[in-house]
Amino acid sequence: MARPFDLEQLNTLILVSEMGSISAAAPRLGRSQSAVSEQVKKLEEMCGLSLFIRSKNGVKLTPAGERLADYGRQLLALSDAAHRDLQGLQLEGDLRLAITDYFRPRTLPSILRRVRDNFPRLRLHVSVRKSALIEHDASDGEFDIGLSMTILDTDAKRREAAQQAILRTEPLSWVAHKSFSLSENGMLPLVVMPDSCSLHQFTVRQLDQDGIRYSVMHTASGIAGLQLALDAGLGVTCLNASAIPEDAQPFTTPALPRLPQVAFTLVPPRNGEAKIVSQVRDLLIEQMR
Template sequence: MNARGLDLAQLRTFLAVTEAGSVSGAAERVFLSQSSVSEQLKKLEERIGQPLFVRSKQGVAPTPAGAKLVEHARRIVAMCDAAFDDMLGRSLDGELRLAITDYYRPHDVAAIIRRFASQHPRLRLHVTVLPSAVIDAGAHDDMFDIGLSLRMVDAPSSRANRAATPGSAAGARQSTVIRREKLVWVGARETLREHGSLAPPWPLVLLPSTCQLQRYVVKLLERARMPYLISHSASGVAGLQLALKAGLGISCLNESAIGDGVEACPASFGLPALPAAEFHLLPGRPGENPQVSHAREALAALLG
């Protein structure tokens, strides 16, 4: 290795640890053992000549030197990936329209999209947030090139969707399950600690009826004959999180969408059990541009 050089594999591992917040989480992302990840970090820190992470029981956090290296590492890895794709004739350019549900990892999705854009600097990326039902319904229209939607695992439509995209003929290509998460009844931490302040009829914070998850929650309460009232209607997940944190009611969220100041409702509330949720990357349309197919593969690797 050049005396002034940095090892690319070590930089990739370094970025994985930064994004995962732990060695164990990074090991899953880069398909290495935890000991191998720790060894790569140790060698990189020796190379840099200063510690890159502060370790604690909660995981790891970048030191000032680590935070400085993050941006350099992202550019280096992105340039390397772009050069490799270009040499193989897989370089992405032109425009790409991505439709995504705002339930998908709200705290991380901006960094994921930024990383994808940095890996493909000649690509003009257009991102639209849409309800999952709209994304699934538009699978065969020209609304977007790539769609990522949320589906409940135990819902009949979800089982059908796993077999094929809605509206497709039998034998069509399947969507790709990118991620599975638990759904959780949640409310403001401070409010939940005052059990007497919450009781039926349950005050619900909901999204519009176009959101299939919110429709599912209402039907679930009605089937269980649990009284409820809609205390607040938000236009998106960010507004839903804000209303929850303000103590305006309770709602249902996937685990990665639970923000600060919000936590799971206690079992003593007796709320109905919730299914899991899956995030589906819609399959390519017949005859789609190979550039879109390559972009879908690259996104799948980052979104998981």
């Protein structure tokens, strides 16, 4: 008889793949790096296959690891659903989530898929919006839960973010494709989102303050388009850590302005928020942190 999979080991596999490294996943799992490595090793020994490709930049799943991770998400979802069903906690209904484009674009689909798998009766409607619009429209009833990004460049913004549910903080970096090189005229070509984007506004403001010459070479409508423009070597941009594409690298010539961190937060709940929304809010915090 085949040995059953250990749910904790499967959860470790999934979280390490989403975080991109064992060191990043260990605090989330409440374990030491060596303990997490041992869990991964035991899972690989049980499968008789390598589940991760390891490099100096972290880890990513092998094709076998991808297949096992898909099964793992289903098994974990079934386990959670069985527990909630026995406790009378099954969620049902519609919920509208507004989310910033910058939040973990590579792993957000798997997070939402896990929410869907965990709550098959919940109809989750997701819209991607600018952070400023999410915060401005929070009280208008157009969505139930909003996730926005705040640039922590002032004490006031840091205090404001601290009063909300912070899912994660990330550093901002100047980045370009690894093949990019600056032209001889020294003009900095920028790849940006539309000028309604708070990160676009912050970027050009910092460059103006430091007297750095620049030209907007490409304006993307969304993070996927911006990443494609970077991959094409069209210019330099400012991005949060989880939105930086794999083939991009830090760009430091000329000496560009130092950058702060950003915080991803859930906008405060409205008065009289429905119980189902509060329950999903708590679960999203657990899944997205």
